[in-house]
Amino acid sequence: MNKLRIYLKVFLIFSIFLVASCDSIFQSKPEDVLSEYLQADLVGNHKKAYTYLSSNDKKNKSLEQYIGEKSKHSDSELAKLFIDKTTHKIVNVEINGNTANIKVDTTTVDLNIITREFTNAAFKTATTGKSFQDIQKDIVAKYKKQDLPLNNYKSNHKLIKEKDGWKVMLNL
Numbered sequence: 001m002n003k004l005r006i007y008l009k010v011f012l013i014f015s016i017f018l019v020a021s022c023d024s025i026f027q028s029k030p031e032d033v034l035s036e037y038l039q040a041d042l043v044g045n046h047k048k049a050y051t052y053l054s055s056n057d058k059k060n061k062s063l064e065q066y067i068g069e070k071s072k073h074s075d076s077e078l079a080k081l082f083i084d085k086t087t088h089k090i091v092n093v094e095i096n097g098n099t100a101n102i103k104v105d106t107t108t109v110d111l112n113i114i115t116r117e118f119t120n121a122a123f124k125t126a127t128t129g130k131s132f133q134d135i136q137k138d139i140v141a142k143y144k145k146q147d148l149p150l151n152n153y154k155s156n157h158k159l160i161k162e163k164d165g166w167k168v169m170l171n172l
Contacts, residue, residue, distance in 0.1 A: 030100035030159040031090045033166040038088045038104070044079075046070040054160050054167040061172040077140045082109045085148050098161040103154060110151035114139070 037052035046067045050058070053066075086108040094101045121135040130138075158169045 028165055029093075030095065030161075030166040031093050031102055034102050034104070034157055034159060034168060035088065035090065037168045041070070042083055042086055042088075044071065044083075052168050053172075054169045055162055057168075057170050057172040066172075078114075078136050081140055081143060081148065085109050085150060091154070100159040100161075100166065102157045102159065104157060105152065105154055107150055107152045110149040112151075113149040 033052055037049055040046070040049035040052070047063065049070070050063050050066050086106065089105045089107075090102060091105050092103040117139055118135065121130075121138065122132075124130070125132075125135060159166045160169050161167075
């Protein structure tokens with residue numbers, strides 16, 4: 001019985017040291033945190049996206065405010081069409097102590113062309129009597145049949161390492 005207790009104590013001590021020494025293995029990398037944030041934000045899961053924000057950003061903007069601002073157009077058919085065509089690619093990660101700067105290459109729908117289409121369609125509504133929802137449905141139907149015009153842009157994101165891991169800094 002004494003031998004069993006000794007083995008259990010040794011095993012317990014060994015397990016504690018193992019977990020303590022491997023702590024860095026279980027922490028997320030800043031690029032993984034940013035990817036999760038961008039994906040959650042893209043698909044309209046703003047509650048999840050908010051969990052990736054820095055404590056300073058959360059102090060300046062409540063979850064309700066954040067969701068209210070982000071959710072304005074995320075449920076429309078057109079927004080869903082855009083989501084399917086948007087991709088984010090991590091290009092470069094620079095970690096300097098407790099901060100990380102990450103460059104992202106994003107491909108998404110070219111909003112200049114889509115905006116022009118809405119403007120042209122709005123002028124047509126004056127003569128056809130179509131509603132904004134009808135115009136939106138027409139544009140969605142058009143781009144379900146053909147490719148959406150895409151645009152590529154680069155962005156820089158800053159993350160900070162807090163006590164519970166890497167967090168995205170938006171400076172809200």
